[in-house]
Amino acid sequence: MQTGPQPADFADVRATNLAVVLRHVRAHGPVSRAGIAAATGLNKATVSSLVADLIERRLLRETGLAENRIGRPATMLVLDGSAYAAIGIEVNGDHLTAVAVDLAGEQLLFWRRAFTGRVSAGVGAGRGVSAIAALAGRAASRAVAQGRQVLGLTVGVPGLVDEAGAVRRSDALGWTGVDLRGDLLKALRKPEFDVAVDNDANLAALAEQRYGGHRGARNLIYVAGETGLGAGLIVDGRLLRGGRGFTGEIGRLQLHGGTLQELAGIESLIQRALPDADAEGPITDFAPEVERVAAAARAGDAHALAALRDVGRHLGHGLSLLASLLDPEVIVLGGYFVPLTEWLLPAARAEMTATDTGGVTLIGSAIGPGAAATGGAARVLDALDAGVLPTLTA
Amino acid sequence: MQTGPQPADFADVRATNLAVVLRHVRAHGPVSRAGIAAATGLNKATVSSLVADLIERRLLRETGLAENRIGRPATMLVLDGSAYAAIGIEVNGDHLTAVAVDLAGEQLLFWRRAFTGRVSAGVGAGRGVSAIAALAGRAASRAVAQGRQVLGLTVGVPGLVDEAGAVRRSDALGWTGVDLRGDLLKALRKPEFDVAVDNDANLAALAEQRYGGHRGARNLIYVAGETGLGAGLIVDGRLLRGGRGFTGEIGRLQLHGGTLQELAGIESLIQRALPDADAEGPITDFAPEVERVAAAARAGDAHALAALRDVGRHLGHGLSLLASLLDPEVIVLGGYFVPLTEWLLPAARAEMTATDTGGVTLIGSAIGPGAAATGGAARVLDALDAGVLPTLTA
Incomplete structure (x- = not known):
């Protein structure tokens, strides 16, 4: 099996550098173009071009604030939280938690709902899957009604989740072999956003790494x-x-x-x-x-x-x-x-x-309750930080 | 702490693609330029330029063999094992093992030497460090006498080794706080090759992953x-x-x-x-x-x-x-x-x-005895596979 680097081209360089700028503003904004150039080692013309691209994608915005220093006042840049949303849902034995965040890390919604998805006499996993899909659909609709594009949904499940997003076994839910990702894609009618399923503790660890x-x-x-x-x-x-x-x-x-x-x-x-x-x-x-x-x-x-x-x-x-x-x-x-x-x-x-x-x-x-839901949303932001950037579809 | 990608430039693309070609030939050679292009997705002109670079660095060589197929016979490429050597040394309580390999993975030497580096009454770690340095020096001299450039030396130690290559504690050797990498650099008089120290089990795991x-x-x-x-x-x-x-x-x-x-x-x-x-x-x-x-x-x-x-x-x-x-x-x-x-x-x-x-x-x-020594040499090859390519100094 090949485990080393994949062939790269110049588009990869640009994607990498877009992500570097985005992450720098996330960590240090408000910051000027010159500040980004000084901190990242990228040259000023490159930074200007990258920033223009990120503004066009509505990932960054200018604040109009000026840095107080010798020379011309500089336009400052911050994350643009207004265009996108990332959704995380945490599945527990007795309740669901849904969280949506914008790209600036602001929480857009936090819902806790009773959940009877645990398999018991006469009740299969199907009812639970439907409840998760319904909650995901409502959270996505809410984001769209706010004029946001949904970038991704991650569902955290207590149990063994394979690479394809199927729940191999969840003792807490009584589930065995539930293709949760596949079922969600069907129930959500092939949504335009990315859908993933992961173990709840994995997602909570990502939340701790980002917000804890x-x-x-x-x-x-x-x-x-x-x-x-x-x-x-x-x-x-x-x-x-x-x-x-x-x-x-x-x-x-x-x-x-x-x-x-x-x-x-x-x-x-x-x-x-x-x-x-x-x-x-x-x-x-x-x-x-x-x-x-x-x-x-x-x-x-x-x-x-x-x-x-x-x-x-x-x-x-x-x-x-x-x-x-x-x-x-x-x-x-x-x-x-x-x-x-x-x-x-x-x-x-x-x-x-x-x-x-x-x-x-x-x-x-x-972090408080819903750490895995928060981590589910964070996973979507992690993809951005790794250079997978969205294009506005509307 | 920043954990994402670092800023990239076009030189990174070239380094990445050089490594991709090198790894492809390692896994699948003998192979033609057209074969590399087909398998990696890089275009033929790019592959020709990358191959020329790798031949100049004496990492690849042409075999002169021809592929048997329709059209012009193609010149085949294989790894060039003749220019470089990588050295691994494994430290045990009672013996040292030194291994050198060329870039094609051929073993150039395998030495086992008695070792009295274990700290005991009246004997500090210094004598052990000197013995390791002497063996490393002899292995490097042997490689140089064969007309090879030494790319790197990795020493595997049973115990806790920190990021700087210092042995924090080795119960097997009775060592505490021995700056092995620093001491080796001094003893080898600032060698031109890279020197690293790692835990022996880590290196043996790399050997299993590459040769096991x-x-x-x-x-x-x-x-x-x-x-x-x-x-x-x-x-x-x-x-x-x-x-x-x-x-x-x-x-x-x-x-x-x-x-x-x-x-x-x-x-x-x-x-x-x-x-x-x-x-x-x-x-x-x-x-x-x-x-x-x-x-x-x-x-x-x-x-x-x-x-x-x-x-x-x-x-x-x-x-x-x-x-x-x-x-x-x-x-x-x-x-x-x-x-x-x-x-x-x-x-x-x-x-x-x-x-x-x-x-x-x-x-x-x-793998047999000396797995950590073999892994120490493999670590040097792993650096090549990750895109850190040598330039001939002679």
Whole structure:
């Protein structure tokens, strides 16, 4: 298999440099053409031509502000957020979250909807797929009604997603072999925008890399404390995908006493912290139960505190394995772990120190709910940053 | 931190395309200019110009053979192995291995030398560094005497090597904080060739990717069964490095009963398989002891067979963790594990199947001794394939 560079032509040079300018303005705008030239090493005439192209594509706009310095005042450039939108949808066992952002990173919408897509007696995956497609369609219509062109949609699913966007297996949803990308393309009637499906933890890791407390980190692991336990792995600046796209399955790590899912998954935590939790049947909505665990811990409840210590310790063990293998700078706990970090983090850090991996920064996510949806939208922006630029179709 | 593309210019296009042609001839030569154009999508005039450049740099040569087809016979091109050499040196606790290859992949030399660089009472790391530098100097002189230009030297060390080529820690050598690359540059008196230092398992993984039984695999893990237990991780076609360059430290994985090094390291295996092994003091030369373990197992010795089963099972557990996290296609056992694969592989595979990661191909390395040295030379070739082309200095 060939793994090296592909043949390049002069159009590639231009696409690369357009992306370089776009990224520079994203990181440092407002900035003048001369400032871009000085920072990127591109010459001024090239920068002027690239900027003209980006303005025409409505990716940049002039602000009219002037830099205060010797010589003529310069026209400043910022990202143009008005023309495009990127949509991310996060699928959970009990709800969907949709996020749309513009190219300047502003959030255009944030919707949370109840979701009954989990396969159960008499209900197949089809109903869930229809609900996702309907929400995607409504989000896209909203963007279009605002005069925006939708650049892409990414759906994050808790489970194993292959390269073609099919969900091979999702324990959280009870799905097996669902061609989600294909079904969405059909339901959305071959939309003009790009549609992708990815693992939720992968997308949340991208969101952390772009918007999180350690944004820009080149070695970052995101641990998704959702119904299932998964991780998004960013190493050397890139999201790892692996042979089939199934990296980061930390819930399946076989440890002494069980899998990490059994030892430190959110369901196990609730059951141990709240001995009465499933008295009325299996838990279907985890958020209120997690809140009860936090309340019990705050009140000093011995059951809850012991369960949190225990889960934190197991998590720390699992994370020490990740740290020994992947040498991350930072590990971010997300999802249902976020309201519990006050108790989980100290126990996890102590375990990591005991296994000689205490040097890694371990924090809770500050992105808030819908991290995978935000990451789904971020994935579309990442494509821009890599040089895949849109052309206005309207 | 900026992680996207860097500004490009037309020289980059040419460098990229030179590398594309070089790699095509490496993979498919002998091949004609027209064949290169057809396969790469570059136009014929561009290919002719690129080929002329590569011939001038003595990276390609014409063979004079003709393709048998309609029309004029075409001049065929192959790699020119005669002008350059790449050198790799592997450092082990008890010996050094030096390998030199030409650009066509032919081995020019293979030297194995006893090595007493392990720090002990009264002996610092300096003596070891001098021995490595002396061997590197002799290998380079040999190449020069053959009329070749040395393109690069890579030294593989068992331990933690940082980005600057300093050995932060090597338990196998007893080294801490040795600026090996800096010391080599001094000892070699600022050589004209590139000098790099890397972890030995990383280099062996590159060798497997280029020359091994599963060459070309984009997701491959190499497990170095040397005095220390480490792994080289290739995911999505790239070697993982991590925040400090310390990926793949599988010996440090904390499992039930101890670290993987304690449970499945070669020293522990020998001690359990041969209860008399360290009767005469600590083992300093492992190869004969490993041969004794293999002989005992072949003779049906119960101690040896039980120890191999046990170590295979622990290895399988460690590899199942790697598989759940990184989704590799193939895992290659190397080093001292190679003569023991007959017994280790079945036990390891059974354990992986039990932990639901049995789908990964697990094999012994077929590269033979000095895999890290071979990989060190391969690293130099990888730089060529990525477009860093040499200019003849003589």
